[in-house]
Amino acid sequence: MEPVLMYYRLFELFRAIDNGVIRVPSFQRHFLWDAANILDLVKSVYNGFPIGVIIFFESGENIFDTADPSVTNFPAVENLETRHNYPINYVIDGLQRLSSLYNCFHWKALEQASKFNIIFDIEKEELLQYSSYSSPGKYIHLSSIFSSEMFIDSQIKLMSYNNSEKILNIASELHSRFQEYTIPVMKITGTDTKDVVTVFERLNSSGVSLTEAEILRARSELEKD
Incomplete structure (x- = not known):
């Protein structure tokens, strides 16, 4: 595995999410942050404070099933495979931060109260x-x-x-x-998906390991093709 540190502006990350270049593997946990967490994050960005490194696993092929939008709060991108937007960057660490920022800056119901508004x-x-x-x-x-x-x-x-x-x-x-504002992004490249899962488990703040069933489910849909 070869980690590379890069810096991205917010609009670059948002565009990659819209285009399906940034995806969330289906073994990721559901979005958990509350309104206070989200507001603190946005205030940190406003003040120029660091918010930590986002970690991606970069792959030249579609190796994981993509999590449902109910997990990511990202937009559903139809026909991802026809877009040929490679390499794909799977979010290994930083989903809560990335999802919070994306939704705050893309909230459409302006007169509706929400933790993202x-x-x-x-x-x-x-x-x-x-x-x-x-x-x-x-x-x-x-x-x-x-x-x-x-x-x-x-x-x-x-x-x-x-x-x-x-x-x-x-x-x-x-x-x-x-x-x-720029965010540091660590990109990990390689071919061993087991290493990706290991990195995810060690970074997972909940300390809950993935079950074998969750790991298999992340690849199950792809292996049917």
């Missing part, structure tokens, strides 16, 4: 979960940061307020912080 209070310059009952007067949805159209719409709205120049500068700084 995070906004930035312009006046207090702080991040918080959206609430229809107690939202601040001036705010930006985090999901607008990587959408040019949504961010422009947010800027237009902010221009209508008094002291708009200062407000727009704050919004621009917010945009830059997330656009420029």
